[in-house]
Each structure stands twice: as C-alpha cells, then as structure tokens.
Amino acid sequence: MPAINASRHHGLLDLPALRKRAKRLLTAVNNGQGDDTREQLRLLGLAGPPYRLADTQWLLAREAGFASWPKLKAHADAVAFAARHPRFSADGEAGVKHWRCGNDIAHSLRIAGFSGVFQMFDDPMVMGPVPALPEDQYWQVRATYTQQAFNLGAQDIEQRQTNQRAALAQLNADSEMVLWCEGDAYDQLFLVRVLASLPCLPRRLELIEITEVPGVERFIGIGQLAPDLLAWLWPQRRALGEDALALAKQAWAAYTAPDPRAWATLAAQEHPSLPRLRAALARQLQELPGVNDGLSLTERLLLRILAQKGEMPAGRVFAQLMMHDEPLPYLGDQMFHVLLQPLIHAPLPLLLEGPGEAWAQRPLRLTELGQSILNGQANWLDQAPPPRWVGGVLVNAEHMPWVVSGNGDVSQRA
Template sequence: MTSGLNITNGDCAGGGMRAAQIPGEILSWRDVLHEGPVPAGLSLAELSKVRAAFIADQGMGERADIEKSFAERDDALRRFTDNDEVILWFEWDLYDQLQLIQILDFLSQFSREHLAETGTKVSMVSFAGYLGNLSVDAFVPLYDARIEVSAAMMETGRLAWGSFRDPEPRGILELIRGDTSALPFLEGALLRHLEEFPSTRNGLSRSERQLLETVARGPVTFSEAFIRVANREERIFCGDATMAGYLERMSDGDEPLVTYPSGERIKAATNDEDSAAFRNAQLSLTPAGRAVLECDRDWIEMGGSDRWLGGVHLAGREASWRWDADSHALRSPRMAT
C-alpha cells in the first residue's frame, strides 16, 4: 500500500499541500458541478464524459484532454483501497461541497467491513474557508487534525448527491430541512444552489439578479462587476469565466437584458487575446433588463435561458421550477402550489 491518497478541489489547494509535503498522492477533482448537466442514472465514467463535453463546450479546454484527465482522476478514485488512508480536503462553498458529496456517494458503495478488510481508512479535512489561500505552514496542522469519515457522513453524502442529480429537485429541500449536521457546510451550500433556480418574482436566478443590479448602478466594466457581485456572496460562488457565461446568456435572445453601450450583444472571451478587451468593456442595462429587474416582466416568460442545475434541465420558457425566496420553497408552475 501507498501512504495515502489526498483528494481536494483543484490545483491551488493541491499545490499548497505539495509545498507543505503532505504525505501521499494528491488528486485534484477539478469540476464545477453547479454548472451544466449532472443527470441521474449514470456511472462515474459515464457522468465524467457528460461533464467533459459540457466543459469543452464552454471553451474551457479540449474535450479529449478533459476526458483523459477525468478518466485518470476516476481511476485513482476506483483504486482507493490501494492506499492505507484516503483524506478528503474540502471547503465550505458549493463548488467543494458538491465534489465532496460525489466522492462520498462513490465511497458509500463499500461497507465499513470491506474497508476494514482492505485496511483503508477514510478521513476528512473540512475547512471553513479557502485552502488555496492558506500559507504553506497551515496545511500540516489541518492534516494532523483530520477526522475519520463516519457512517453518518457517508449516508448524508449519498442522499445529498442523489437529491442533487434528481430531475425533481424538492428532495434537496427535504434533505436540508432535516439533519445534515454530519456535513456542517452542506445545508448552506445546497441552499445557495437552490437560489440559482429562477425566481418566482421575475425569473432571474440570484447570480443573474446580482449581476443586473450591479450593471444597473453603472457605469461598470465586467472586471468591476465581477468583484462587486463576488463580494455579495456569503461564500465564494463562481469564477469569472462562469460569470461571463451568465452575462452572455442574458445578452442573448429576442430581448437582451444587458449589452454593450453600443447595443452590441455580449460574447464572453474565448482566448487570451480577447480577454483584456472583454474585461475592460463597459456594460449597459437594456430597457428589457430594467423591466425584469423591477419585476414588471419575467425573464423565463421572455425566453429565459437553457441551463442545467444538477439533474434539473431548465429549458427556457419550459423551465418547470421556480425558487420562492420569501418562503424558501421550490414552486412548479405546472403543479398546484
């Protein structure tokens, strides 16, 4: 057996762990699971192909390269019992918590008796903050304070991952209204996920609303808007590439909500050459955007956008779920409320 397998969110955290000489292999998960399809009923390998296709379609790499990276990652996870210990290093935000519950769901297939027979221990470092921002000397104390993953943690992760991938999302709400204390950051993370469903007020997700509100206060560039929107989040929610995608989505359709001051539609930069111009260009709220922001019109009724939230496909005007921020409830226009 090797000394251990450390699984974490991405390369920044992994780099800090390497610099701190944390023992064992370091595996970065590298998937923004709160964006794009995460449908139910697929194996780990099948889902990774779906995820690779989505990420490539967003201009974040070549599909073949992403598939290869995910296949190597998945293979390392499947061989986890080759290690005497697997340590899960994850933060408190939605990005990390979704990766954590995906991994816990996979590990939950193996009984504690099986793990005892293989001699593999599963531990966790659950961090209220951002591992990538830590100094090198902060990693060893976290490693020393790791705790063993309990049966309750495994079961909570399994239930949460199943609910997240379900095309009927009210299971997420039922889960967080129950006891998720085994994973103390899960409730807040999944609540933030639910806030991305179209609002019952105007059809905007929380991210879309915050972005439009920032543009409405203009003048503002994309770089400035990104910082201002990010500062309104309780925990880091998304990176600039993801937010650029939101902006492009709201500039599409028959009646864009936001454009450049010239009226030109916004297209997110796809290469370094275009990036500086995109980041420094001013943004402008359209009359339609202002009407939606003031709840005089509804973004979904205007056409909305085609996006996936976990296992739920929100297909423009056909989007079948809304988030009621006042009552913290999911509503379906197709069902009696």
C-alpha cells in the same frame, strides 16, 4: 499589496511587522499626528493622549479581525508552531491521498512538507447538466458541456476525466484519503460526489473543512492561504463514518434528480455528519429561477451590482460579487464568464457588453429589460431565455420549469 493587507488574504500574520507598525502609530498619535488613527482609538473608547503601545496593538488586532492583541498573537504562534512541528510522519501522511476539487493547494502542500499523493477532482458540478445517468453516459454529458462552455479541447477533457474516473474506481476498503473542502456548493458537491462513489467505508477517511480563518478578511477558498496555514489546518481534520457516506449518497441522488423536491428537503435540514452541506445545498437551490423574477441568485446579484454602480468592466463586477455580494462564494472567473453569456446573447438580452480585448475588460450595463426585471415589472422566464441546467433539473421556460422562493420552497411554474 502591503504585507499588512496581504495577510488578510493569505492568513499568515507577520508579528514583527505588526509590532513595528504599532510602535510607529504610537509615536505618531502621541506627537499630535495620525488623525485617522487617533479617531479610531477614540471610537474604541481610548480618549488619550497619552496612549500606550497596548492601545495601538489592540487597534491593529481589531483591524485584522481579532478581539485583542493576545488573541492575534496566540493565533500567529499556533500557525508558526504547526509549521515547525507538522507531525505529518506520526500521522502516516505519506500514505494518504489528498483529494481536492482543483489544483489550488497542490504546490502549497509540497512547500508545507506534505508528501502524500495529491488527487484533483475539478468537475464544476455547480454548472451545467448533472443528471442521474449510468457512469459512461454521465461522463459524456459532462464532457460535452465542459467542452462547449469553456472552449476546452476534447483531448484535454478526456485526459482529465480519465484521471478522475480512475481515481474513483480505485476507491476501496484499503483506501486512505483526506478531503480538503470549504463550505460552498462547488466544494460540497465535490465532497458528496466522492463520498457517494465509495463502495464501503475505507480504512482511513478524514475531512478538513473550513468556512473561515482567523485574521482573513474575506475567506474565499483554501487555495488563498499561505502554505503554513495548511500545516495549521492538518490537526483539525476529523474522521468520517458510515453516516456521512449514507448522507452523501442521498444528497447526490437528490441533486441529480430531475425533480428538486428531495434536494429542497435536504437543504432545509441540519446534517451533523456533514454540517456544511445544508447551507451549500440551500445556496445552490437558489440557482433555480426565482419565483418572482425568473433569475438565479447569481444573475440577480450581478444585475443589482450594475443597477447600483452603473456601467462597469466585467472583471470588476466579478470582484464585487465575490468579495462583497455573494453569500457563499463558489465561482471562478471563467465560470462567471460562462454565466454571463446567456444574459448578453439571449434574443432579449439583460446585459449589453461593450468593446474590449479581454472579456474582463469589456464594460457591462443593464438593458431596459434587465432593469424592468429587477424592478419587478417583468419575469425573465417570459422572455424566452435559453434553457439551462441546475444539477439534474432542466430549466426550460416553455415546459413548466421548477422555480424557487426566497425561503427555499420549490414548485412548478404553470
């Protein structure tokens, strides 16, 4: 991937390279070459020639997602300054425990100069049963699901759970912790799970929470960012108080309940103490069966991709979903693979899977039933789909399952 395009993914702008490119573009358009560049400049209201360096710099800034070259330069300078002057020692970072719902930033934190303890909490609570049960029973339910769904060894799961449970059990009034989150359901459920586990407000409780980064074309997660961007994020953290803990406990109780009405109520409200929570709860609520087609939003989106583009390898479907169609990206590739299985292996499948050595290479195409459901001529809940869970809600087509409308209203299907 060229450096100019790579920066749109990891966020680390290369100002010298951008300046050189702007000069090359300027020379080309003023010499009667670079038709595409000249057309883009014309669309920006710059008729030329002759063109100035400021014109091609403005064009590159617009391509990178900034309103102007000075704004692009200001952001690049801010990131560079933060990387040179991280102020970690002054903030007492060495005594902090960095909590994250995966290990995607563990190495980058070290590269950027962070020295606090890293704590991973990677239970994918957006999938499988997340019921309101006593702790021992809850963790056993999660272990059984994770082992079956992801084909992981029992010893591996036990070790992960032991580490996570021990970390939660050690939380107390003397804890110093910083949580790194995005705004999607995977991260926000991690956030409320950890906050709801706190016995009291700890001595230090801070949150780094982002949904977009200047210059990044499609922000999926903090793990995609260059290490210097973590240093830039560090001063943007904010303290959480008792109101955030109370909201987290309420949200966790609602998400793990067998009745989603309290969850739907929270998903319809703004929450100043955790401002990204509403959108995440609303998006995850759409994983309940749709009232009109019986599909989760993820299922509906991936079927639409195949209906519009035709047969495609599963890996390309996943890429299209995450980079273009999913409104609040939260899935990893293995999670996507798990979600495909009921659609492929149900008695009346919605997808047909072709041959291929790896699952991502196997072509997928819609069945006639899948197309009929997309066309509004059938409902997936009438086709005996396998039972599944969304949070604490068991979706069983035979027992008046909870369904959701497009605007977030929930009801039981007769």
